[in-house]
Amino acid sequence: MAQFEEVSQKSAYGTAGFRTNSKQLDHVMFRMGLLATLRSKKTKATIGVMVTASHNPEEDNGVKLVDTMGEMVTPAWEGYATQLANTEQEGLLTALKDVIDREAISMAQEASVFVSKDTRPSSESLSQAVLDGVHALESHSKGALTLGFNYTLIFDCWFELQKLVSSYKQVPNRTDDQKALLVDGANGIGALKVCEMETYLKKELQLSLFNDGSSGKLNHLCGADYVKVQQKGPIGVEMSAGERCCSCDGDADRIVYYYCDSAGRFHLLDGRQDCHPHQHIPQRTAGLDLQIAVVQTAYANGSSTRYLEDTMKVIVRCTETGVKHLHHAAQEFDIGVYFEANGHGTVLFTRDSNTNDKRENAALLLQNTVNLINQTVGDAISDMLLIEAVLTIRGMTVKQWDAIYTDLPNRQLKVKVADRSVIGTTNAERRTVSPAGLQEAIDSLVNKHRQARSFVRPSGTEDVVRVYAEADTQESADALAHEVSLAVYRIAGGVGEEAKPL
Ligand SMILES: CC(=O)N[C@H]1[C@@H](OP(=O)(O)O)O[C@H](CO)[C@@H](O)[C@@H]1O
Numbered sequence: 001m002a003q004f005e006e007v008s009q010k011s012a013y014g015t016a017g018f019r020t021n022s023k024q025l026d027h028v029m030f031r032m033g034l035l036a037t038l039r040s041k042k043t044k045a046t047i048g049v050m051v052t053a054s055h056n057p058e059e060d061n062g063v064k065l066v067d068t069m070g071e072m073v074t075p076a077w078e079g080y081a082t083q084l085a086n087t088e089q090e091g092l093l094t095a096l097k098d099v100i101d102r103e104a105i106s107m108a109q110e111a112s113v114f115v116s117k118d119t120r121p122s123s124e125s126l127s128q129a130v131l132d133g134v135h136a137l138e139s140h141s142k143g144a145l146t147l148g149f150n151y152t153l154i155f156d157c158w159f160e161l162q163k164l165v166s167s168y169k170q171v172p173n174r175t176d177d178q179k180a181l182l183v184d185g186a187n188g189i190g191a192l193k194v195c196e197m198e199t200y201l202k203k204e205l206q207l208s209l210f211n212d213g214s215s216g217k218l219n220h221l222c223g224a225d226y227v228k229v230q231q232k233g234p235i236g237v238e239m240s241a242g243e244r245c246c247s248c249d250g251d252a253d254r255i256v257y258y259y260c261d262s263a264g265r266f267h268l269l270d271g272r273q274d275c276h277p278h279q280h281i282p283q284r285t286a287g288l289d290l291q292i293a294v295v296q297t298a299y300a301n302g303s304s305t306r307y308l309e310d311t312m313k314v315i316v317r318c319t320e321t322g323v324k325h326l327h328h329a330a331q332e333f334d335i336g337v338y339f340e341a342n343g344h345g346t347v348l349f350t351r352d353s354n355t356n357d358k359r360e361n362a363a364l365l366l367q368n369t370v371n372l373i374n375q376t377v378g379d380a381i382s383d384m385l386l387i388e389a390v391l392t393i394r395g396m397t398v399k400q401w402d403a404i405y406t407d408l409p410n411r412q413l414k415v416k417v418a419d420r421s422v423i424g425t426t427n428a429e430r431r432t433v434s435p436a437g438l439q440e441a442i443d444s445l446v447n448k449h450r451q452a453r454s455f456v457r458p459s460g461t462e463d464v465v466r467v468y469a470e471a472d473t474q475e476s477a478d479a480l481a482h483e484v485s486l487a488v489y490r491i492a493g494g495v496g497e498e499a500k501p502l
């Protein structure tokens, strides 16, 4: 185990756990093994530990804890995680004892921890470090290692896959010309799962897999994040006009769809997921009297929010960035649809859809949808099948899906500052409360543009401040993003060179 002294920077449990260069993570992994064991003893249930840095470069790695129902752990336990990760070696026992006392944990209780890893080379030894942590506290523990299928890791993956496939088979057959789907596996876990699924689905859906991990590097020039940020197709995928394509990320919990039109223009359908299952569910719930809501973050395109509120007439909520926030907000409704603009998300069915309701048809259709969805915190494969199912049932092409509304042009930028924690936010991260003067500066810049919106927040996964801007034209969105990034640089302690206009 690496000594804590080797690590200079304080690690914090961010948007999706700890994430940094893989060389700095040995001791963090060991300690997360310890903490997961304590959490398992406390809850008397299986706890998951996922070793992954998702869309980050292959050299990075990370770890997140998965609670008993597949959701992220509570803020109190995130706090323990941060505390343990940053404790000097000699203080570790005291820090552990503190958690045991505060949570009144019985150490006699047996623990069960599932450790899951992605396909990064460093994941092998780092997941072993997690298991070492588990075994250090529990010599008879049920620590087990699996290859991740994202959050389903604490269930039986094969069973999960079969459930998805058989639910998908209930969908009426689509026309032959609509059966093909190109899938970019980002050279990661998603590729392995698509490979497995391909054979079972041959009749219903013809999946062509690219970036399957046999030669390329994880997330390199491919994957959901690359496609979204670069606004172009991944390497190795030949797209014919109008053909449906999708990309998942390194740990297969995000999916984005896209296509090229006949003029060769690339169309990204990010954020459309919100409206997609959603368009479908109200029909299915006809007469069932369920309260439905869509949960988004500030990154959701303004057009999608307007479409949901004005055309779909559904409740829309906005939360802070990160699945853990969206998930909890979605649980408050009978049906909660939640997606981040970058493709993370799922649909939650909080009320039993096996209702006694007489309108059986609607209930049955809804039940099928429930089976197709991974409700824990979503994953790329089940989201992909859900989207395919809805497109089939509605008889929609990818172009028609794209046309349900027009995105406002937008731009995301990153600004390096000395200490990103100086930026305090409120109102689901849409406004800043510190440093003084920053929000006023953003407001006056936004006022110079039409249909404009902009906000800034410290990233929870990278050492940067993120800037988002949207406006009526791409030039205007680019100019606003640049102006706001300069304001951040000047008011919040920017380091390095000032950003140049785009
Ligand atoms: C703007 C953006 O895409 N932010 C991402 C990113 O979080 P940041 O806190 O913005 O670094 O990584 C998270 C984990 O993968 C994901 O949930 C989130 O949506």
Ligand SMILES: [Mg+2]
Pocket (backbone or CB within 6 Å): 054, 055, 249, 250, 251, 252, 253, 254
């Ligand atoms: Mg991911």
